[in-house]
Every structure is written in C-alpha cells, then in structure tokens.
Amino acid sequence: MSSEEDLKIKNADSLSQQRATRRKRSKLKDLRKQEKESLQGASSTSKRREVKGYYEEQRGKIMDVSVNPPQSENQDGANNDTSQAGIDDSVEYGSSGGGGGDTITLDVVLSDNTAGQAEVTGAFL
Amino acid sequence: MAILRAGPFANSTDSFLGEPVTPTNSSALPVNCAMNDWVVDSWRAKKRILYLMVFAQDDETVTYEDGPTLGASFVETPGAFLSAAVIEFMYQAAEDTTFTVTYSASGVDPQLSVAVGGLSVFTDSGTSSISGTETITLPAAIVPSAVNVNITAEGENDTGSISIAP
Numbered sequence: 001m002s003s004e005e006d007l008k009i010k011n012a013d014s015l016s017q018q019r020a021t022r023r024k025r026s027k028l029k030d031l032r033k034q035e036k037e038s039l040q041g042a043s044s045t046s047k048r049r050e051v052k053g054y055y056e057e058q059r060g061k062i063m064d065v066s067v068n069p070p071q072s073e074n075q076d077g078a079n080n081d082t083s084q085a086g087i088d089d090s091v092e093y094g095s096s097g098g099g100g101g102d103t104i105t106l107d108v109v110l111s112d113n114t115a116g117q118a119e120v121t122g123a124f125l
Numbered sequence: 126m127a128i129l130r131a132g133p134f135a136n137s138t139d140s141f142l143g144e145p146v147t148p149t150n151s152s153a154l155p156v157n158c159a160m161n162d163w164v165v166d167s168w169r170a171k172k173r174i175l176y177l178m179v180f181a182q183d184d185e186t187v188t189y190e191d192g193p194t195l196g197a198s199f200v201e202t203p204g205a206f207l208s209a210a211v212i213e214f215m216y217q218a219a220e221d222t223t224f225t226v227t228y229s230a231s232g233v234d235p236q237l238s239v240a241v242g243g244l245s246v247f248t249d250s251g252t253s254s255i256s257g258t259e260t261i262t263l264p265a266a267i268v269p270s271a272v273n274v275n276i277t278a279e280g281e282n283d284t285g286s287i288s289i290a291p
Contacts, residue, residue, distance in 0.1 A: 048165065106129060106130065107129075107158075107166075108127040108129055109128040109130065109159065109219050113158065113219055114161050115158040115162060115164045117164050
C-alpha cells in the first residue's frame with residue numbers, strides 16, 4: 001500500500017471516529033439536559049437517587065457502545081488539535097459523570113444564601 | 126462563593142453530626158441554609174418547652190420542627206415556678222441575613238433573650254409583661270453558628286410565646 005493510500009485510509013478512519021465522537025457527545029448532552037429536567041421534577045431524595053441512577057446507567061450504555069478512544073489516530077493524523085482530539089472527550093466524560101469515576105452530590109449554601117447542589121466526579125479512595 | 130453544607134446536626138465542637146436519637150439529652154442542633162430550606166431537606170429548629178415545678182418532676186418537651194416560620198409558647202401551669210419556651214438552631218450563611226422575633230409574655234419578671242454565636246444580641250424584660258418585634262441579624266458564617274431565642278416567666282400564672290420568621 002502506498003503512503004498516499006495509507007494516509008487516505010487514516011484520514012477516513014479519523015473522520016469516522018470524529019463523527020462517532022460528535023454523536024456520542026450530542027447524546028450525552030441530551031441526556032444531561034433530560035436528567036436536569038427530571039431532577040427538578042423529583043420531589044424526594046429517593047426519587048432523585050432513582051433519576052440519577054437511571055441516567056448514570058444510560059450514560060454508561062453510550063460509553064460502552066461508542067467509546068473507543070481515537071486518541072492515537074487523532075494525535076497522529078492531521079486532526080490533532082485539542083478541539084478534535086481525545087482530550088476534549090475526557091473532559092466531557094468527567095463532567096457528565098460517566099466512566100471517569102463516581103459522582104457525588106453535595107449540598108451547598110450559595111452566595112445569595114439559597115441552597116444549591118454541587119456535583120463532584122472523581123475517584124474516591 | 127458557595128459554602129459546603131455541614132451537619133445535618135452540629136454542636137459547638139463538631140460540625141458534622143447525625144440527628145440525635147433522642148433530642149432531649151443532646152446539645153446538637155439542626156444546621157440550616159441561612160433562613161432557607163436545603164434542596165432536599167426542610168429548615169428545622171429545636172423547640173423546647175420547659176416547666177420547672179416546685180414539688181413535682183420538671184416537665185420538658187423537646188422536638189425538632191420545620192420552619193423557618195415557627196412558634197413556641199408556654200401556658201399557665203399549676204405548680205410551676207418558672208416556665209420557658211426556647212427555639213434553637215444553627216445556620217450557615219454566605220452573607221449576612223436577618224430574621225424577626227415576635228414575642229409576648231406575662232407573669233412575674235418575664236424576660237426574652239436572643240443569642241447568636243454564643244453572644245447576647247437582644248434582651249427585653251419587665252416586671253409583669255413584655256411584648257414586641259425585633260429584627261435579628263445573622264452574620265455570614267461558614268462554620269455553623271448557633272441561635273438561641275428564649276422567653277421565660279416566673280410563677281404559675283404566666284404565659285409566654287415567641288415566634289420567628291425570615
């Protein structure tokens with residue numbers, strides 16, 4: 001195989017991975033929005049836990065199906081800027097609470113003295 | 126800047142206590158988000174009604190009740206030489222806030238006192254009756270700070286009430 005053909009295949013593969021990544025990120029964002037709406041409608045702690053559990057499971061499914069980190073391809077090929085490479089995806093995973101570790105919700109007093117919540121994702125040892 | 130919630134109960138030495146099994150013998154108080162509910166928990170205070178009896182055993186009722194609008198009162202009780210109604214809670218606040226105390230009492234030497242963070246911030250007393258409304262300032266507090274509102278009167282023919290509201 002010539003180096004030109006090899007490069008074309010690599011580029012095609014990279015574009016395919018990018019499309020998959022975009023679809024996955026879009027789905028995760030949709031799920032996040034739906035989760036927020038569901039949480040706002042949840043009237044009890046048990047209901048909120050149920051909602052969080054459900055969306056955690058859904059996020060896990062998306063990660064299992066579509067996550068095949070194309071980091072080496074992206075970083076080796078032409079599309080290796082940070083807006084397209086796997087680095088962005090890892091941030092998305094962390095903020096969405098899937099795959100990057102456990103997510104816990106903490107109660108906080110906001111700056112206007114109303115109550116709020118903060119989500120923290122990470123490895124809790 | 127947001128403040129991480131302490132509690133759900135706390136005392137002067139520990140900001141992270143669970144709810145006491147029996148409130149009567151515990152110094153722990155509910156920790157609140159200023160004068161607002163938490164996202165999933167209601168604003169709460171400890172309410173205590175006390176009758177010190179001349180001959181019989183003292184009568185004390187302690188409960189945790191939802192607020193932040195909340196009242197407590199004592200009534201004429203034969204055999205009591207001192208009666209008291211107390212509302213206590215802790216709070217965290219990112220900025221100063223206030224609440225109002227409305228009170229009235231009649232009997233012998235009625236007295237109202239309000240303490241915030243262990244310091245007396247307002248008192249009122251009389252020989253036979255007191256009444257009024259006072260706005261109390263709660264300073265910003267990262268660590269839970271205690272608030273104590275209590276009204277007392279002596280004698281068995283006394284009555285008294287306090288109520289708080291944001």
